[in-house]
Amino acid sequence: MANLNINIGKLQLKNPVMTASGTFGYGSEYSDFLDLSRIGGIIVKGTTIRARQGNPYPRMAETPSGMLNAVGLQNKGVDYFINHIYPTVKDIDTNIIVNVSGSTIDEYVETAEKLNSLENIPGIELNISCPNVKEGGMAFGTSCLSASQVVRAVRMAYKKDLIVKLSPNVTDISEIALAVEAEGADSVSLINTLLGMAIDVEKRRPVLSTITGGLSGPAVKPVALRMVWQVAQAVKIPVIGLGGIMNASDAIEFMLAGASAIQIGTANFIDPTVTIKVIDGINAYLDRHNFQSVTDIIGALEV
Amino acid sequence: MANLNINIGKLQLKNPVMTASGTFGYGSEYSDFLDLSRIGGIIVKGTTIRARQGNPYPRMAETPSGMLNAVGLQNKGVDYFINHIYPTVKDIDTNIIVNVSGSTIDEYVETAEKLNSLENIPGIELNISCPNVKEGGMAFGTSCLSASQVVRAVRMAYKKDLIVKLSPNVTDISEIALAVEAEGADSVSLINTLLGMAIDVEKRRPVLSTITGGLSGPAVKPVALRMVWQVAQAVKIPVIGLGGIMNASDAIEFMLAGASAIQIGTANFIDPTVTIKVIDGINAYLDRHNFQSVTDIIGALEV
Amino acid sequence: MKKFMLDLSVKENKILSDQYHLLILTSAEKLPEILPGQFAEVRVDGSATTFLRRPISIHYIDYDANELWLLIQVKGDGTKRLAQMTAGESLNLLLPLGNNFNEPVEKDASVLLVGGGCGVAPLLYLGAHLKRNGFKVNFLLGARTKDDLIELCEYERFGNVFTTTEDGTLGERGFVTQHSLLNGSNFDYFYTCGPTPMMKAVARHALKTKAICEVSLENTMACGIGACLCCVTDTTEGHVCVCTEGPVFNITKLKWQI
Amino acid sequence: MKKFMLDLSVKENKILSDQYHLLILTSAEKLPEILPGQFAEVRVDGSATTFLRRPISIHYIDYDANELWLLIQVKGDGTKRLAQMTAGESLNLLLPLGNNFNEPVEKDASVLLVGGGCGVAPLLYLGAHLKRNGFKVNFLLGARTKDDLIELCEYERFGNVFTTTEDGTLGERGFVTQHSLLNGSNFDYFYTCGPTPMMKAVARHALKTKAICEVSLENTMACGIGACLCCVTDTTEGHVCVCTEGPVFNITKLKWQI
Numbered sequence A, B: 001m002a003n004l005n006i007n008i009g010k011l012q013l014k015n016p017v018m019t020a021s022g023t024f025g026y027g028s029e030y031s032d033f034l035d036l037s038r039i040g041g042i043i044v045k046g047t048t049i050r051a052r053q054g055n056p057y058p059r060m061a062e063t064p065s066g067m068l069n070a071v072g073l074q075n076k077g078v079d080y081f082i083n084h085i086y087p088t089v090k091d092i093d094t095n096i097i098v099n100v101s102g103s104t105i106d107e108y109v110e111t112a113e114k115l116n117s118l119e120n121i122p123g124i125e126l127n128i129s130c131p132n133v134k135e136g137g138m139a140f141g142t143s144c145l146s147a148s149q150v151v152r153a154v155r156m157a158y159k160k161d162l163i164v165k166l167s168p169n170v171t172d173i174s175e176i177a178l179a180v181e182a183e184g185a186d187s188v189s190l191i192n193t194l195l196g197m198a199i200d201v202e203k204r205r206p207v208l209s210t211i212t213g214g215l216s217g218p219a220v221k222p223v224a225l226r227m228v229w230q231v232a233q234a235v236k237i238p239v240i241g242l243g244g245i246m247n248a249s250d251a252i253e254f255m256l257a258g259a260s261a262i263q264i265g266t267a268n269f270i271d272p273t274v275t276i277k278v279i280d281g282i283n284a285y286l287d288r289h290n291f292q293s294v295t296d297i298i299g300a301l302e303v
Numbered sequence C, D: 001m002k003k004f005m006l007d008l009s010v011k012e013n014k015i016l017s018d019q020y021h022l023l024i025l026t027s028a029e030k031l032p033e034i035l036p037g038q039f040a041e042v043r044v045d046g047s048a049t050t051f052l053r054r055p056i057s058i059h060y061i062d063y064d065a066n067e068l069w070l071l072i073q074v075k076g077d078g079t080k081r082l083a084q085m086t087a088g089e090s091l092n093l094l095l096p097l098g099n100n101f102n103e104p105v106e107k108d109a110s111v112l113l114v115g116g117g118c119g120v121a122p123l124l125y126l127g128a129h130l131k132r133n134g135f136k137v138n139f140l141l142g143a144r145t146k147d148d149l150i151e152l153c154e155y156e157r158f159g160n161v162f163t164t165t166e167d168g169t170l171g172e173r174g175f176v177t178q179h180s181l182l183n184g185s186n187f188d189y190f191y192t193c194g195p196t197p198m199m200k201a202v203a204r205h206a207l208k209t210k211a212i213c214e215v216s217l218e219n220t221m222a223c224g225i226g227a228c229l230c231c232v233t234d235t236t237e238g239h240v241c242v243c244t245e246g247p248v249f250n251i252t253k254l255k256w257q258i
């Protein structure tokens, strides 16, 4: 049994396996299938200052080894989270991280401020990369300037752990990672979804109500892994890797490429117990290769 | 039997189905399996001014619904093409287009100049998007400035049809498309491969000798389709769509999104006769929906 | 209700027509309690083009025989693969998912279960359940043609069965809502599942006759358990998940144009 | 040689050990001519994780019975699915691909066919071919343990069979190149296929004894027909495709450190 503990910024994780925002609800949706306290961290749904209805149906299209979604940040707003959800999740023995989105810098800041005071929320993940909302969202994550601005503003307002989630829809993701590192992000997580599209040829209409949507799942894994590798070479803060992880072997690829922890998203839909299998699989790998600690494999790729 | 003829820039195609560069050799590799003259066009291997050995083995990694390649433009150079290959392909009754690459603008121009005089080569495809070579290649395709420069220079030297092949590894592909349109490209083709990576966890080494490589196949289709849609909205010149097309339905998605023609790459490896099936399938679709001509479905998406 | 991830084994795959298959699943363990209207998310192994699970209604559950029935209509690669399952193969399911049909408050209520196409799937178990609880059950099943009206004898075990076909090859010719039954009698409760235009027509009839009407929606789903928010329908309370707050909705809650 | 895309049908799937399966394929049509050392690109249907075709050697071809044999070693999901094929299922192949082993120029040449692991696959057909053309054939087959030394009686039909196992459970203990045969006799021709370290050891021995040595490489492939340039090996003439200029190479052409 190797040591799976890992610290990321100000967070202490019992293992490097977290769940990705928007794919694991508030955890409770999965509690019939697994013991939530075994997971390293749960990143809950994208949360905004006010309630949002999200985009019209249809919001989903299956694609080869992946899916497109266009949920568009449907959520009941940060106050609802604080008053109704937080009390039900705060005692789960894992890191509950809130994924924060907004249309303006002020919205990000206001939301972050409200979360700052929640004792059992050790950090937030700033979503500057959501492709499914008209204003803000991804736009912040696709230029160094706007990424810096939003991170700087939130950093002033939020004192606990600040993860910044990067968009893969850019020419040079390292550049954005360096920009948010400079503004005081404790870590970066990547990737959010790739912007994609699907068409129903019989109806000659887009499958999604929003025309385009975010691609996730194993289809994107090679791109995600490359970006994690590039960013891990560029920044000094920890990198959290995600995008298409389906099993322990995928997770280990990301860690070898330089990720200190990983998140699992779409795979939860196919196997609600996948997180536990990945934790056990990483442990088995470490034992088989005689590593004492999971930290031994972070960035251990030989090139 | 609908009319499948389509003109793209200065090219006249008997149908909108072409083969993608680097995946169909010089056509002859497939001649046992199909009648090459049925295809709308064949884009032959990436060709450079001098012979190139390409990258060391391993050059390939299978990924979920796709593959990474790191061939790195292995070819015997443009003179060898002119003297040894051209004579064997020039009488195939289809459009033979040469895919041209280079490390410097001069190399592109020199290669294009040499091809200008070949009577039965009606056009070239300028590859400003190859992720698998150290110098040039993709770099040209990831900034408007360098893309403009190389297209401007080649346009002066090359009088026949000039297709410019765009890189998907950019924040805003429409911007690049507009830039090359302004320099006189007759059409744009997209997408080239997405930069990706794969790791062998047992060996803790990258699978590819070059660490990263180009992702192709159905995994990338949603991204390719979105980019074709974006570019088709932006430019006036014809758009050639590719990326993950496996069957007629995929091809029709690209045409509805605005592509005037399509290319098939990786799918040839799984079914060497796929091009013929796609041509027949497009025809059947047009008949079933009572379209007289394939031009009726170009950009016919209802949004 | 507690949800399970179970590997059930295929006991039989009955070919009902060229489109329809009945998968009879069983298990060494006792099957969990499931309510009529609920569904399962089925993992499809061995199809290169099927990535997500597929939502499939509980067609019938026989606790004595410890059998779970799924009615599969072949639409694309996923259902095609399911229709190829052979006895002894194992199938991974998340279940029971979603809410359920609500039985009438009044014990003497007259009820009509209206199904079209694959929408008949949840109605067999609902009919059995209602009958067991003392209701007089009527089924009205519609299809394009005779061959798609399957398993009628199964429904007859639980109530009267009326049918329509568009081409008149069985039962009355026309759509379900054109069946003479709807002119003659008045029903207090309608339960319906099938193509949206059919469900809307049933809903319209119910509204007109002041009956209660529950419909079961088939929105596309990714997770099936309320985590992804992909399956929403618009209701008087805004977007709600069909997989958790549905698939069964009282039509007064939906924002349908009817 | 003209290449074909054929749908062959599985006549039998013989389980040889927990890792090895023998797929016997047949066809209503007469099988095309294939040379020893050539391979097929096999499409794997029904595996969600297998995208590309899989290169598999022609293990044996029986023109009288119109049978094509493939020896499958289960490595990952693709070969696992192939090992699950059942009689009557159809398999899509591109064949014949690649070059072939060259038979000795001198009719009295002494030849040794050295195989390890799944590398034995092309040697059975090569042995049969050489015997038919009048050569005296010797096989030297190596494996980790007894259970992986399969089908020995098939090889015995065409020549003498010598074996080694690493654990000594069958034949001489050790690696193939440690077999006493190599000290005693001198061979003029070596044909080898298997793990690279084994092939290199055989090549070393051949060079030392001034014998001719042909090796069959197993580079990863995408197209199998010379179109993608993914499968190259470095040779005295630069990068060449293993799928068209190989898989069989004379060791003098390779840039191996031996």
Ligand SMILES: Cc1cc2nc3c(=O)[nH]c(=O)nc-3n(C[C@H](O)[C@H](O)[C@H](O)COP(=O)(O)OP(=O)(O)OC[C@H]3O[C@@H](n4cnc5c(N)ncnc54)[C@H](O)[C@@H]3O)c2cc1C
Pocket: C039, C050, C054, C055, C056, C057, C058, C070, C071, C072, C073, C074, C075, C076, C077, C078, C079, C080, C118, C121, C122, C217, C218, C219, C220, C221, C247
């Ligand atoms: C709650 C619920 C219960 C269901 N119960 C049953 C059942 O008991 N038996 C049964 O056979 N099917 C049932 N379905 C429908 C079934 O889930 C789909 O037919 C199946 O997912 C199609 O998968 P496929 O891979 O065969 O087809 P795909 O290749 O995914 O799709 C084929 C075609 O069908 C369309 N399609 C797929 N899913 C849906 C959908 N949910 N709504 C509308 N169009 C769709 C696609 O757009 C495409 O045009 C149910 C669906 C839901 C949501």
Ligand SMILES: Cc1cc2nc3c(=O)[nH]c(=O)nc-3n(C[C@H](O)[C@H](O)[C@H](O)COP(=O)(O)OP(=O)(O)OC[C@H]3O[C@@H](n4cnc5c(N)ncnc54)[C@H](O)[C@@H]3O)c2cc1C
Pocket: D039, D050, D054, D055, D056, D057, D058, D070, D071, D072, D073, D074, D075, D076, D077, D078, D079, D080, D118, D121, D122, D217, D218, D219, D220, D221, D247
């Ligand atoms: C010309 C040629 C002839 C072959 N003949 C046979 C044969 O007769 N019988 C047979 O069983 N196999 C043969 N092989 C090997 C066979 O193609 C691979 O084992 C198979 O592709 C693995 O597919 P998979 O999906 O089972 O495993 P994957 O999941 O693709 O791979 C499993 C593991 O094997 C490794 N691997 C896969 N392919 C290769 C390869 N070509 N070289 C080295 N490592 C590899 C992967 O890196 C991975 O670690 C041959 C290969 C070549 C190129």
Ligand SMILES: Cc1cc2nc3c(=O)[nH]c(=O)nc-3n(C[C@H](O)[C@H](O)[C@H](O)COP(=O)(O)O)c2cc1C
Pocket: A020, A021, A022, A023, A045, A046, A047, A069, A071, A073, A099, A127, A130, A165, A191, A192, A193, A215, A216, A217, A218, A220, A242, A243, A244, A245, A263, A264, A265, A266, A267, C228, C229, C230
């Ligand atoms: C249905 C769905 C909803 C998502 N919602 C959010 C969200 O609210 N905030 C966010 O940062 N990412 C969101 N994502 C992106 C995921 O967190 C993750 O970055 C992406 O799916 C890639 O990981 P995966 O391939 O493991 O799913 C969502 C993804 C999906 C599939």
Ligand SMILES: Cc1cc2nc3c(=O)[nH]c(=O)nc-3n(C[C@H](O)[C@H](O)[C@H](O)COP(=O)(O)O)c2cc1C
Pocket: B020, B021, B022, B023, B045, B046, B047, B069, B071, B073, B099, B127, B130, B165, B191, B192, B193, B215, B216, B217, B218, B220, B242, B243, B244, B245, B263, B264, B265, B266, B267, D228, D229, D230
């Ligand atoms: C093995 C391989 C080699 C390629 N070589 C070239 C090349 O030389 N020039 C080029 O422009 N594109 C090259 N490409 C990219 C393809 O032409 C195409 O843009 C890409 O594969 C996406 O299409 P697909 O998904 O249909 O394969 C290559 C792709 C593959 C898989």
Ligand code: FES
Pocket: C220, C221, C222, C223, C224, C225, C226, C227, C228, C229, C230, C231, C232, C241, C242, C243, C244
């Ligand atoms: S399908 Fe995921 S919330 Fe309903």
Ligand code: FES
Pocket: D220, D221, D222, D223, D224, D225, D226, D227, D228, D229, D230, D231, D232, D241, D242, D243, D244
């Ligand atoms: S595998 Fe494509 S060239 Fe050899």
